[in-house]
């Protein structure tokens with residue numbers, strides 16, 4: 001019996017040590033972003049969709065020693081070295097981890113250097129919102145809209161298909177993401193059905209601009 005317990009424990013510990021990536025807890029309750037992002041969508045999106053990216057990515061890590069000990073940023077930056085499952089699930093994990101942190105029930109607007117840069121680059125905050133919304137609306141199929149600091153330190157709006165992101169060495173427009181919007185149907189279909197523009201409008205009321213400011217300042221230092 002004792003032996004059995006010990007081997008069960010060993011199996012458990014070795015299993016845990018292989019979980020290189022974990023599903024991060026949301027920094028707010030599932031219903032905190034209501035009415036814009038509804039509770040049921042948030043729960044399924046976080047637990048089931050993001051959860052699946054994490055567990056599939058961990059399966060790839062177990063199968064491929066080259067991934068072991070690597071950060072998710074590192075994997076994204078060198079994603080051309082790995083298979084499609086790493087690209088899709090690694091991207092899915094990075095993108096959603098970022099997405100949850102740039103949302104907040106508080107809302108608000110950009111401030112400081114980011115606000116100035118947005119005005120300088122896009123003319124005004126309203127122009128920026130219009131251009132970003134338009135990119136998000138017209139991203140065909142599943143994908144993401146981004147505000148990035150590009151390799152020349154300039155703000156830029158981009159989109160990527162599937163779970164690709166601007167860190168990846170396979171995308172055309174590279175940079176450090178500071179704001180992200182998931183435009184997969186799973187992000188909005190329960191509440192908004194086919195009305196992606198309504199979901200995008202709701203997004204603007206729940207952006208965590210403190211976090212976006214922080215990401216912008218860090219990206220500019222690079």
Ligand code: MN3
Pocket residue numbers: 045049096182184186187
């Ligand atoms: Mn998603």
